[in-house]
Amino acid sequence: MAVSITDVIAYRRLVAAGNDELWYEDLNVAAGTMVELAAANGDIDTSDQLIMFEGYQKVFVVNGANLKIADFVNTKLTITAPTTAPTRGSTVTQATSNATMVVDFVNTAKTEIYGKTTSGTFVTTDGYTLSGGGMDPADRVPSAVAEATTTPHWYDWTVYPDGASGSMPAKAYLGCLYQGRPMLAGHPDYPYQWYMPRQADHTDWAYVANDAQSPVAGNDADAGEIGDIIRCLIPYKDDFVVMGCATTIWVLAGNPAEGGTIQEVDLTEGIFGADSWCFDGDNNLYFWGTSGIGRVARDFKSTINLTEISLPALIDDEAADPSTHRITMEYDRKRHGLLICITLLADGTNSNYFFSLNEATIGLYPESYPEECGTYSLFYYDSNDKTYRDLLIGCKDGYIRKFDNTAEDDDAGGSDDAISSHVALGPFELGPGGHEGSIESIEAFITGGDPGGTETDSDDIGYKLFTGRSAGAVAEAVDANSGEKVSGTFQATGRPRGRRKRQRVRGAFAGIRLANTTAGEKISFDRLIVNTTKKGRLK
Known part of the structure; x- marks a missing residue:
């Protein structure tokens, strides 16, 4: 008997909002081709907070009084x-x-x-x-x-006009899909309240009793209390939704209209904003909190502050304000780490971190981008076309960008900006047991192949060597990039004679700064060998 098999494909398409416009990936033209949905032009305000989420082959747009739907199916x-x-x-x-x-x-x-x-x-x-x-x-x-298969429909998200569907919130700034309900929160007059329509019906907001699928509303607090200001909604499948508030974190598990429970996760920690969270590849939930970068415990009964010891002043140093800054987080599946972007909305100036989760390189790596590339949104697009499957960065200038491992400069729109990259090694002790030590030579093994080969080569690497009587003094000098004892350049691959630098520098502690600030160049190295000798006792 002949068997005929026809593949059924679930197509994904990208939708983006910017400059009061809505754009969508038109697969009828080609993957990666963005087309404006003309009906939405001026119908949203992207200078205000805007959240989008998918449900029932539609995009729900939550933008204050602008509650809209882009319909891709009907x-x-x-x-x-x-x-x-x-x-x-x-x-x-x-x-x-x-x-x-x-x-x-x-x-x-x-x-x-x-x-x-x-x-x-x-x-x-x-x-x-x-x-x-x-x-x-x-x-x-x-x-x-x-x-809708020709052009998506655009219309107001309202109740069904049958006179029996209740009324939905007049405003909202937060939204997500949970258990088949498009959930809303963030009403300016009721910031502690959340709302859900009927299960599988985004048009029915008439609350009724003894109905497991009934619309439902509630807040995050002990009985009799008003509740904390909700700043983000974090759904995980149909299992639970975390509500990050200004100073507390709560979790709703199950169906709130039938046996669901709401419990506190942390009563002393809040979450910064609507997009200041992400899940990693193992479904661990990370967030930018009121006291540091946090992770929610697997039992959802507590949080873990990941920067409490290593960077106790991180929050104060960044001094981000929810009224003037946006903090976005997303898991980068290709690079196995979290991208954390802190952007001043007024001008795009930014301070960012890549939090590597790889055991060999685990740590927090600071980054900064051109102001035009100030990050307003992050999204890992799991496109059907692997060419476009990547972490996407929605930028201040309206462009959608992604990281390019082959590029040696940042794309700032009308021009390219040189990447100023550096790495600090140390402080490390030169003379153990209260002794000073002397650096006799340093030797860098720069990556790449022989001249004329096909392996990607590093460019030259500049170095600065710092020493001091204490680790703190060396760390401050390295951070300030001033007061070095010696400096020079390691020549790029293919010149082994330039690999070793005979520099005699004495001190109790030392630090090394490697850098390259030249446009069109990049650096990488396998290892750095520092040869030292023990000297006299520290006085």
Whole structure:
């Protein structure tokens, strides 16, 4: 017996917002091609906080009073408003063409019906009337038919116009999909409150009792208390949603309308903002907190401060303010680490960190980008096309960028900026047991192959050598990049005679700074060997 197998592919497409515009990846043209959704132009305010999330093949846009939907699945029928709209979930049939659809949404004016076409093709031919789903009168003929597969639909996110769907929040700045409910929070007048519509129905906000799928609302506090200001919603599958607040962290597990529980995770730690969190490849939850970079314990009963010992002043040093800064975090699947970006919204100046989770290189590595590249959003796009599968960076100047391991300068839009890279080694002790020591020579093994080979070569590496009577003094000098005892250059690969520098420098502690600030150049090395001898006792 012959077996015919047809692949069914779940297509992903990128959607981005910027400059009060919404853009989407038009797969009908080509993967990676971004096209503006013209209907959304000026209908959102990207100078204000904006959150987008996916659900039911739609994009839900949460932007204060601008609560919108970009619909990528339904057919839209434009009609003269009937007295009674067809009910949601019912079937509407067109006479003669015999086209049918399952109704998903009707706008407030009842002039637009959105639904999934299940058979045939809807037409605008006179006399081809619509009926079904309690629609009254059943004599309407579409004046226009539009398919989301051609151009996504754009419309207001409102309740269903049947008079029995309640009312949804007038404003929200936070949103996510949890257990089939598009969850909202961040109402300026009720910042401690969260809201959920009916399960599997984003248009029903009528709260009822004894119904497991009923809309539901609540807050994060002990009984009788108002609750903390919610700053982020963090869903994990259908298992739980973490609510990061200004000074506390809570977790909601299960269905809040039937047996769900809400418990505190930490009553002394808050989360900075809406995007100041991410999951790593092992589903560990990290966040930028009020006292450092944190990780939520696996049992969701506590948090772990990862910078409490190594960088106790990190939060104070960065001095980020939620009213003026944006802090975004995302897990980089290719480089196995967290990217943490702190950006001043006014001008794009930034301070960033790559938190390597690789056991061999684990640590926090500071970075800074050109102001044009100031990070407003981070998203790992798991594209169907591996060419575009990468960590994407939404930048201040409106461009979407990604890291390029082959590039030797930063792309600042109209120009390229030289990358000023350096690494500090030390402080390390030269003379153990209270003695001084002397550096006799330092030898660098720079990466790359022989001249004329195919291996990627490093460029020259400048070095500075610092010594002092204490580790603290050396660390300060290295950080300030001043007061070095000697300096020079390690010549690039293929020149082994330039590998060793005979520099005699005496001290109790030492530090080395390797750097390159030249445009179009990059550096890397395998190892650095420091040859020392023990000297007299430190006085």
